[in-house]
Amino acid sequence: MINKVSSIVWENNSLSINTTEKIAYTETRLKEPDRVVIDLLNCSVENKSLLKSFKSELDETITISEPSRDQVRISFLGTAAINRKSYLTNNERTLITRIARVDDLSEGKVVENTEQTTLEKVVPGILKEINIEEDDDETTVIISATKPIKFNTYALKNPDRLAIDLLNILPPDVPLPKHSPTSAISSIRIGRAASGLAATRVVIDLMKSNLDFDTDTNLLGTKLEIEFKPNKEKEEQAKRAGIKVVIDPGHGGYDTGASYGGFEEKDINLIIANKLKNNLEDYGITVFLTREEDSFLSLAERVEITNSIKPALFISIHGNALVSSRVIRGVETYYWTGQSQKLAYYIHKSILSNLNIPDHFIRRAQFYVIRHTPVPAILAELGFLSNHDDRKLLTSSTTQDQYAKALTEAILKFLEIEPKKK
Ligand SMILES: [Zn+2]
Structure with missing residues (x-):
């Protein structure tokens, strides 16, 4: 299905392009004159009045064009003293380009940092792989993602299982390979945590009811380790x-x-x-x-x-x-x-x-x-x-x-x- 631009908004030195489907785009930075060209791929503009050129408050010329039937181009042309940052919002249907004078940014580094944090929050990571390691009576499940993992765990009964919601992490496009059962884990299932949420739910089906678990992440936070150990006291009980x-x-x-x-x-x-x-x-x-x-x-x-x-x-x-x-x-x-x-x-x-x-x-x-x-x-x-x-x-x-x-x-x-x- 071809993506369609539904609206374009210029406000507070930010250009927001809203579309009907998820956006795929390329961003090209060119020199002399200094400019940025953003191409929305597999995308068209239905309302042709949106195809126009205007000057921003920072004296930059922004042009929206349709170089081919399935491509929309936004070009930003101005002086070298302008900094442009583009990112997709959570639903990936809005592309925002923020424009600021370079001296605005250099005056206070805080501005730069805030923007980076926003970027981190907005663009979800992707679940990369899940591995199981067994060592004596300990079993470790290692979950890797492209971004730091924030998570919630839910220990569930009948049947015994551990559900983990990986927040701001999307399931992989290609299903991960199935795991063969171990002495502690019968299977691992992956799905979307809840509709509308950029989160992945991983469900670890357990073989035993008397397992304790512990979680740990690596320094970058991109790896989550869940260690299962038999609870001796429960076993004895x-x-x-x-x-x-x-x-x-x-x-x-x-x-x-x-x-x-x-x-x-x-x-x-x-x-x-x-x-x-x-x-x-x-x-x-x-x-x-x-x-x-x-x-x-x-x-x-x-x-x-x-x-x-x-x-x-x-x-x-x-x-x-x-x-x-x-x-x-x-x-x-x-x-x-x-x-x-x-x-x-x-x-x-x-x-x-x-x-x-x-x-x-x-x-x-x-x-x-x-x-x-x-x-x-x-x-x-x-x-x-x-x-x-x-x-x-x-x-x-x-x-x-x-x-x-x-x-x-x-x-x-x-x-x-x-x-x-x-
Ligand atoms: Zn007696």
Whole structure:
């Protein structure tokens, strides 16, 4: 399609030529007399009254002519003391030529700089190439353009991908070669960011969901590097989601358990069980409670629930009581099977080191819930509700947190999970 000049405007020492299509032009500077000739290629002037010659305020003669049917020529003829600068606007349908006396420009360099910045902004760059580099578990995508790249990134889910908008950069005229999939990247797609915007959208389709990315540009800004690295923590979390733990808050409903000083054991058991659940879930572990509310549950039901889940471990939480002596206090940990001994040891030691409570020993006993669960299973008597000091530990929110922390640390140790550094 042939381009057509729709209007020509002379204003503020600038000549603006507006056309219906994108402009292709050549600019020729000639000496003696000093002049500039701009030819708009594949272009014509429909309104022939636009073809004219006039003198500018700087005493320069500007002539618009049509040397052939598909060429429009603008010539600027004046003294050598005139500086002319031509550039296309953003939509490439307007060509602007600014004219200034040379002494105007030499007086203040600022003018020159401003013009250059405008030029940078107005003429978009072009996306040159995209390369992928792989190095161990790192993958780098390198985007090169003809101009400095300004960009926005958007991490998107379902499917996992990273979108990058390259601002003031146009997609290449010829499609870039397709990339073969790597261990981290399945494909790279290139398109226009949004209609009317001189921006390119690059979409990197990712193979994995646990990748972190970092961006960097070279000194000129024409190269953008996006480095993908596996997020170890997320990777571990994903692995741990497969680990199941059953927590059994003892008693419930009409079965209150021990009851002293206005406190009922069933409530304490449930509070600490929930705190422990939250802690373990922070590590991505899947946690089940045999009861989540104040309801009665038989021992057989607790075992049935646990055996249907087949967890990595089972922990039953209780508070102790002794009617005959209110002086007796301390933590007791029970196990029955050989595979449970280590877990009992870790739990017991962890409570002793986290709380100021006496050692009432690790014991072996055939409690129903730990005898019938064929996984590492323990029953922890966290303290004596019948003792004043232990009851304080069991009923204060602060020390309940410490119990939960102690149990968490022991369980993590048993599952060989590295605790988070705080
Ligand atoms: Zn109990």
